[in-house]
Amino acid sequence: MTALNNSSNWQTLCHKDDLVKYSGVCALLDNEQQVAIFFIDDENVFTISNWDPAGKANVLYRGLIGDDNGEVFVASPLYKERFSLSSGQCLDDESLSVTSYVTRIEQEQVQVLV
């Protein structure tokens, strides 16, 4: 599938059916950056950078998601650092964070603001 530009800054990444409930998938932005998209429900779709700054590999989409007092996070599959899905901030190490993207589902299409 090719990424499309629907508007000036919303980038369409995939179809809603490509997402996996309570889990992550990986997509490539137009600029070749990798992002991890996590799907909880239609209102709660999160996108963050796929690069794990602690493990130094593109693996975040393969992490397990959970919540810490309501803060939804993904735990890196490599060394288990937890990153907030809404802010990208690492919950275990203040000095680490990843980019987070505003995400929406528009007519079954998954879009991020870039």
Place this chain on the structure above:
Amino acid sequence: MSSGTQSKQNIVVVGNGMVGHHFVEQLSQNSNYNITVLCAESRLAYDRVHLSEYFSGKTADDLALTTPETYQQLGVNFYLDAKVTTIDKSKKIVITEQGESFSYDKLVLATGSYPFVPPIPGKDREHCLVYRTIDDLDAIQASANAGKSGVVVGGGLLGLEAANALKELGLETHVVEFAPQLMGVQLDQAGGQQLRKMIEELGVTVHTEKATNVIVDGETSVHKMEFADGSHLETDLILFSAGIRPYDNLAREFNLTVGERGGIVVNNQCQTSDDDIYAIGECALWNNFIFGLVAPGYTMAKVAASHITGGDESFTGADMSTKLKLMGVEVGSIGDAHARTPGAQSYTYQNERDNVYKKMVVSQDGKTLLGAVLVGDTSEYDSLLQYALNGIELPENPDALILPSNGGEKPTLGVDSLPDTATICSCLNVTKGDIVAAVDAGATDVGAIKSVTKATTGCGGCSALLKNVAENEFAKRGLEVKKDICSHFVYSRTELFHIIKAEKIRNFDTLISKHGKGMGCEICKPAVASILASVYNDYILQDDHLHLQDTNDTYLGNMQKDGTYSVVPRMPGGEVTPDKLIVIGEVAKEYNLYTKVTGGQRIDLFGARVEQLPAIWKRLIDAGMETGHAYGKSLRTVKSCVGSTWCRYGVQDSMSMAIYLEERYKGLRSPHKIKFAVSGCTRECAEAQSKDIGVIATENGWNLYVSGNGGMKPRHGDLFATDLDDATLIKYIDRYLMFYVRMADRLQRTSVWLESLEGGLEYMQKVVKDDHLGINDELERQMDAVVATYQCEWKTTVESPEKLKRFRQFVNSDKQDVNIQFVSEREQIRPATLTEKAAKGLLIETVEIATVEPA
């Protein structure tokens, strides 16, 4: 001072080192006082104990013990660069260098000490420095930048600390000591020698019995130090660290009593010869003794604060035992290290190969520990300290306390025998009594005790002992130690197991909505996934289980550091046909995978990209192989020897038994990974005693060993039953394994589980052999059900187009992850290092990777 505070007493504190600051913290809890801090340095209190970390990257802010904002919040007035020059006892005021005066009701002198610089001609030359304050460190750093070598004068504790700092700064480092040994106060001669050897091995040159006569211009370096014995040493930087002297000049000038050799004389309440003036810390002389450690200073701060507020605490001396790490060398000294007590006797242990020296000094009757020296290994420090401080009677052969255990049991210190006055945390002076009080006041876990007592928040060295004491107290009160699996469930793994089984719950969502809260997390989700798999053995990538799986289970492979996976086909008992071996080789070749034989007699193929996994597995499955569950917390391998089939010594067919066992228990999800081994005779070629289940053939059948472990803490298995026939062996293993699966904590190995099981091996034998709990039928039924529902997860996966979608790298592109790169080593691939990736295209031979085939 302002008029609104007249009813409050004015407390003026001179000095804001660690002790002065501790006093402020103690007193500011009480709002009846106006506290004013006069600080001669240009910054507030900082951690001098960890000063050398300034050179390994810590900043002044990291070392700070407080901030101006915190003092403001506490209502503490403070003045920086405010050196006190006058004390007027009759008017009760102090005056600073700037001429500002402050009136006091009580004055607290916490002026500390200064480094002693021996009166050597040339000591005031440029690049001759001391090591005490952050400003000193800045000067050292500047000086080090201009030179190549440095000398520390003084081989005591602080001198070695300073030497470490010079080494950190990249200087060729020397230590010059007047005495014949290092750390003469704390260590005996042999301990000092051992320490010297280890420090020299780290590249620091030590010169003992050297008295410096004069420092003059060097020929090749900045300085030349000329020693009394005629030798000399050239260096660019000299650091004096030859002991400390109390800052007692104010006391001398304004007629407070000082000791003959310095120090402001104080009584048990830390009052000086003037009742309204206190002295605490390294400037204070108590019982003709200056305490050069922070812990006694903290105690004095507490005593003075208590006395001012009408309390009745008193200072009765302090223990000078120390444990520290100097340049990575562990050193400990307790009590009478030099065996000076009349009649004292010593035990020593020296192991020059491992650089370990230990000495115990015991009383004449051999019953109490008077002192100890530990160099190279301080693991026994905590126990020995408790024996010494509390006069606990030593065990019959006290030397066992310092001898290596060599497999035998070491005597352990029963925390129950500690008196309530026993100090557990010496940094914050927390006693066993304080911990008992915290438990009585309602603390039900170690965390709560820490936050109430502050124990372990200093150096942290006492955390193991604190846990021990706390758990002993919980047990005495019949309190269950909290074992909640995480914040989403108030149950332990065992309890969740029972809930799932009793209520026939089949998925996580039902469980968390009925018995938990929130979404779950990386702790509880995989644990529940494992329980569900043990009980129902569903396909683990089924929609409602998929999101629960730990990393490796999610993609049915072992994730390696670069995000690629390794592939391990099952090879029961290590047996493999030539045809299968050829297919493995072909697959490895086609996908350019690194190939290695594992420790568990299988073949591991490394470097598979996530999108290659399905195609690789399809090939292996088509050739008759199946998943090896190398990724799961489940049965991994059953290692074997060839047994009576081929071996001259074998007495049973260990090969067939190993294959049978592996086929039977493959796919069983358990709290931790499990490994078996079967040996065909007592020569034990399969190393069965280091496995969770070990089977060793005898003339009459099989001996069964359980709960062995070759992991981080190796443990030989316990002999569970002897001379079993095949059927009984299987029955016992069924029951033992299923009992473990039900009862153990998350990620608890069989070895740890057995050791934590009340009643231990004997209890388990009663359960498994005698059906003590009457559950054996059920355990066997459950195992039979798991065996009957086995499936190769990879086979199920490659047959489902829907599941295969999960193995795409990108949902919107066929590209590959460009960060995964390999280089060649010994004719195979390995992941490129970061440096190699950075240099890609210039130095590195990049390797072509096979493109993905449609599965």
